[in-house]
Amino acid sequence: MPAIVDRPAQRYVAERATLGIPDFPRIADRLPALIGTLTAHGVALAGAPFFRYRVLHPGMRFTVEAGVPIAGDFTPGEPAFLDELPAGKYVLDTYVGAPDGLAAATEAVLAWGAGEGITWDRTDGPDGEEWGGRLEVLRTNPVEVPDPARWVTDLLFRIAG
Template sequence: MLSTPEIVTRPDQPFAAIRVSLERRDIPSRAPPLIGEVAGWLAAHGAAPVGAPFFSYLEMPEDGPLVMEVGFPTAALLAGDARVRTGTIPAGRFARLIHTGPYDGLYEANVALGEWLGKQGIAHPMPEQSPGAYDAALLEIYETDPATEPDPQKWKTEVAFRLGR
């Protein structure tokens, strides 16, 4: 189930994340374990997430591996290291909707948000236009923790496209 899309404005958001390059088919097996790794890194550095974990898709070529980050928002910009990078998702306008249900429906949620933007006549940059940067971030924010809510039909994930400042 999808909520009605909307446009929101967000402030700068510091984060800590692990950047990986992988094939789309490998996302379900390789990306989720990184959530725990980033959470452990934050705890070891005396910090805590200030929101739900996210995946940010930074490069999405038609064929070949994509580049994504798996991370958490933080209260302040931290110093990263060789494994965990830190940065800031820039302030700006985002189109967003909430997908309720299993993760296998997230591709369709992303497509639906893109189609809605098209019908509104709102252009949104794609990661291919700003590879590796947050200027065209496509975010999936995992609001429901499957460890505390085992029913996938109740999982809520925000899908958000950064539209610019």
């Protein structure tokens, strides 16, 4: 059952790509390198890595960021960049299972929100749906838990306001 939670603003370092689902590994595979760069520079990690969906384009394409929360300041080299997740109220739901079930889990949360009368932090932009805070937070390290059926992902959707 989804819950509404308050989240503070959170700085992060990320890389961004616009792609379709078959090409998703291209951005997902950037997370280990980002984490390695941050730890090599002594930057304190401030949470689990995540994917932030910025724009949902027509035709099952999206602009997504692979991000790592950090404590403090850091100026990464390109193509990485520093940004901040906005503070606010978010709907949180936790999904356990392989990534191929995330789309259905996401739809269930969005349907729940519609039933609750929630207005999402999203607008219709020239390239598609622009989201202020739509995240998949990766709570499981696949190296430590190789079975995708046991992976834990927090789905977070920022509420408008």
